[in-house]
Amino acid sequence: MTSGALGGRVPRPSYAPAPAVPTPPELAFDPAARALADRLRPPVLIALAIGLWAVSLPAIDPRQMNDLGLVSVLPVTYFVALAVLTIGFGIEVTRPELNRRALVGYLITFIVIVYGTTAIVEDAPRFAVTWLHAGFIEYIDRTGTVAPEFEARFNWPGFFILGALLVDLAGLDSALAIAAWAPVFFGLLALPALLMLYRNLDADERLVWTAAWLFFIGNWIAQDYFAPQALNFIFFLVIIAILVEWFRLPGGLPELFAHPRIPTRVGALAAGLLTGPSIPIPSTSARQRAGLLLVIVAIYAASVSSHQLTPFFTLGAAIALVILRHVRLRGLPILMGVLVTAWLSFMTIAFLAGHLVDLLSEIGRFGGTLNENVANRIQGSAEHQFVIFARLAFTLGIWGLAGLGFLRRLRRGSLDLTIAALAVAPFPFLALQAYGGEMLLRAYLFSLPFMALLAASTVQPLPAIPRLAPRYRAAPAIALALVIAAGFLVTRFGNERVDFMTANEHLAMERLYEAAPRGSLLVAASPNLPWKYEHLEWYDYVPVTDEVLVGDSEAILDILRDDKYPRSFLVLTRSQGAYADVFTGLPPGAWDRFVDSVSASPELRLLYRNADARVLELIRDETPAGEPAGIRSSTGQVALPVALPGPTFGPP
Amino acid sequence: MTTVAPAAASDLLSLMGLDAVTSTAGVVVLLLVAGLLLAREIARARGPRELVRVARTIDIIMAPLLGAFLIIVTSRLLNLVLP
Numbered sequence: 055m056t057s058g059a060l061g062g063r064v065p066r067p068s069y070a071p072a073p074a075v076p077t078p079p080e081l082a083f084d085p086a087a088r089a090l091a092d093r094l095r096p097p098v099l100i101a102l103a104i105g106l107w108a109v110s111l112p113a114i115d116p117r118q119m120n121d122l123g124l125v126s127v128l129p130v131t132y133f134v135a136l137a138v139l140t141i142g143f144g145i146e147v148t149r150p151e152l153n154r155r156a157l158v159g160y161l162i163t164f165i166v167i168v169y170g171t172t173a174i175v176e177d178a179p180r181f182a183v184t185w186l187h188a189g190f191i192e193y194i195d196r197t198g199t200v201a202p203e204f205e206a207r208f209n210w211p212g213f214f215i216l217g218a219l220l221v222d223l224a225g226l227d228s229a230l231a232i233a234a235w236a237p238v239f240f241g242l243l244a245l246p247a248l249l250m251l252y253r254n255l256d257a258d259e260r261l262v263w264t265a266a267w268l269f270f271i272g273n274w275i276a277q278d279y280f281a282p283q284a285l286n287f288i289f290f291l292v293i294i295a296i297l298v299e300w301f302r303l304p305g306g307l308p309e310l311f312a313h314p315r316i317p318t319r320v321g322a323l324a325a326g327l328l329t330g331p332s333i334p335i336p337s338t339s340a341r342q343r344a345g346l347l348l349v350i351v352a353i354y355a356a357s358v359s360s361h362q363l364t365p366f367f368t369l370g371a372a373i374a375l376v377i378l379r380h381v382r383l384r385g386l387p388i389l390m391g392v393l394v395t396a397w398l399s400f401m402t403i404a405f406l407a408g409h410l411v412d413l414l415s416e417i418g419r420f421g422g423t424l425n426e427n428v429a430n431r432i433q434g435s436a437e438h439q440f441v442i443f444a445r446l447a448f449t450l451g452i453w454g455l456a457g458l459g460f461l462r463r464l465r466r467g468s469l470d471l472t473i474a475a476l477a478v479a480p481f482p483f484l485a486l487q488a489y490g491g492e493m494l495l496r497a498y499l500f501s502l503p504f505m506a507l508l509a510a511s512t513v514q515p516l517p518a519i520p521r522l523a524p525r526y527r528a529a530p531a532i533a534l535a536l537v538i539a540a541g542f543l544v545t546r547f548g549n550e551r552v553d554f555m556t557a558n559e560h561l562a563m564e565r566l567y568e569a570a571p572r573g574s575l576l577v578a579a580s581p582n583l584p585w586k587y588e589h590l591e592w593y594d595y596v597p598v599t600d601e602v603l604v605g606d607s608e609a610i611l612d613i614l615r616d617d618k619y620p621r622s623f624l625v626l627t628r629s630q631g632a633y634a635d636v637f638t639g640l641p642p643g644a645w646d647r648f649v650d651s652v653s654a655s656p657e658l659r660l661l662y663r664n665a666d667a668r669v670l671e672l673i674r675d676e677t678p679a680g681e682p683a684g685i686r687s688s689t690g691q692v693a694l695p696v697a698l699p700g701p702t703f704g705p706p
Numbered sequence: 707m708t709t710v711a712p713a714a715a716s717d718l719l720s721l722m723g724l725d726a727v728t729s730t731a732g733v734v735v736l737l738l739v740a741g742l743l744l745a746r747e748i749a750r751a752r753g754p755r756e757l758v759r760v761a762r763t764i765d766i767i768m769a770p771l772l773g774a775f776l777i778i779v780t781s782r783l784l785n786l787v788l789p
Contacts, residue, residue, distance in 0.1 A: 301751065340751070340752035340753055340756065341752075343751040343752060344748045344751050344752055346751070347744075347747055347748055347751045348744075348748070351744060351747075382750065382751075383747055383750060383751065384750070385743060385746050385747045385750060386747055388743060389740065389743040389744060389747060392736070392739055392740055392743060392775065393740060395775075395779055396732075396736045396740070396775075396779070399732075399778075399779040399782045399783060400729065400732060400733070400736070400782070403725075403782070403786070406783070406786050407786050410783065410786050410787055411787060414787070
């Protein structure tokens, strides 16, 4: 049924059993030996990949990274492990009989090996913002409340409240104890939601598995760290998956063309094109459907209260599904709109009061948003610029593959408007918000599940390639997957030198917190360091801007001299140096010279020093006792939720 | 008599402030709108017959409630933007 010949109108396969790829005659050797090989191959290859990965781990030294990121310190065995997994998955997904356990095994192993490596080889949670999120959770845990006037992200506190609950229930000292494993955790959560989503959008099971693989290997955005976005992306997937699994409208869009006023031939042609795959809708009782709807609304309400953007992307996807008559809940987008509008207008007043005009002024500035998201970020060291261009090429490559897949599906006689609409639904939001230069990244993330499904259609069903023996039909697809995997390591971990935080830096901050009385001023040369993870409201944190980052010790001293504060501290860390090197392209040694120059100032005294950090204090004529600072606004770059760092096309 | 309602509304606004009034009224209207929309969708999820039965009742009050909700939200947002 899935001969895969290009240009032929191929009937859609049913979902189960999986369509079989014809067994080439030359492979039809001893059936018992073949069955044994097929049974043993997945566990052997998975074990081999895990073994190679385990061997690689001790050889990975994050301190030796250059501006290409993690890929610069990965040993050959790591690449071989990834290649073994990719080839093994490619073989498994093109076999005549699908082995679902093996495919799940490959995917889980991939998630652990690729998403979990940094959690093992780095001695502290990565991303400065992860530490800030731990600080929000610590604040809630300690005070039992949130402070929306103090920090914008407290206007959407759902994730942090959940985190505080988790920390309490698990008896942890801090959310930092679990933060490093967030990408693996959220990856494993996304897997079943993706599979459920895909199997309701296409009947070809090989395509479903291939798309899942492509999703994880295409997700270079890395918004799966310990952050509200990661949890909310799971919410998004689950809501859409429930909608397409249990609320699909039989007939759907093609029924519109059965109208008496539409000429029969036109109606039949359009209906033929638009008729989706024959996927059975699970039988449910009225009570079950009502319960499922309540689940959707509850998840959406949780999303509304915990993230600024995701509810809008979910709403956009729901509108697309309703307009295309894919789901029956036509009133759901209105309910979603009411919930998100209510939250914004009643619960985020503290944030909107200072930012509504700015937010409104961004509407319609599509060119400016694109510029802020891409063009303005192509800067930094030469290696970092290579990473940025790799990300652009990777992104365009995934979208290009999705376009090819869409055309291939069209050529097979299927116009998959639903998948295409879900894939493009996030992009109109670019015209509404720049989101601190991150909107394009978020649009990529929310379109990726559907782009991956379309992209998978370029290789599933396997195209017949002239002059290529049938037994090698999977080879080009596997080769393509290997190229994507190699690109993925560069794009996902390209900022790793900046994102990497060390235990030494953490230790320096601990010493700083011990020394600094409440109400002190804490200054850093950039926002990239592991701070703010406790007693967030006790201090004023000032990350100095790029303009005075290096070479202007006097500017930093000016900030420290502020009489408003009883004591002022300066913390300089390895991660700040990496930030300066990578994003501003500092010449080698410039950061160290800057640190030495600042440290040599007679106005500063060294409080603490280790291999990765220095803590200095401004010497004042008198050192008054610290007064309680209470809750006050940060004067640095912390106020806006639109500046969430993460892997970007360039410096955040 | 016709001036009593606007005058009362004006007095209420000046005494309590726009924010307090729209908060109180807004919560009531929001709960009603969200509850009724949810009931309508549950009816739709349960089946067409249920939807027809429920929608007949709900739709009568839904339009004015939605209108009130939009007015309250707009006034709250305008209150932030306008000096």
